[in-house]
Amino acid sequence: MKDVTLRVARPTDRLDEVVRFYRDGLGFEVIGSFEDHDGFDGAMLGHPGAAWHLEFTHRRGHQAGRAPTQDNLLVFYLPDRDAWEAAVERMRAHGHTPVVSLNPYWDRQGLTFEDPDGYRVVLQNAAWGR
Incomplete structure (x- = not known):
């Protein structure tokens, strides 16, 4: 499948808090939003031009x-150590504390x-290998 955009969508009871987590903590941009669309409110977050984004909705x-x-x-x-450290610091600066991962694999490099x-959300200081 070429020229595909991936949207990962999920519902939430805490739309405003979730938007702040991904926008302020992870540095994503709100690339779209809506209110009372057939009883749903929502926001799409990601990076302009990226082939993916996250959608959070509240019915x-x-x-x-x-x-x-x-x-x-x-x-x-x-994979870039400086970029990873900056991402972790941004999360901490917004009051988010790391948790122990259920799968210890993610704690080794992330x-x-x-x-x-x-x-x-795992911030993994590694390149993804195929």
């Missing part, structure tokens, strides 16, 4: 709940942070 009057497990992960590979819904 009014509906409860989404928390992450089903501690192993629901988004993993971002940051740090894991938990978003307001309990979903986890």
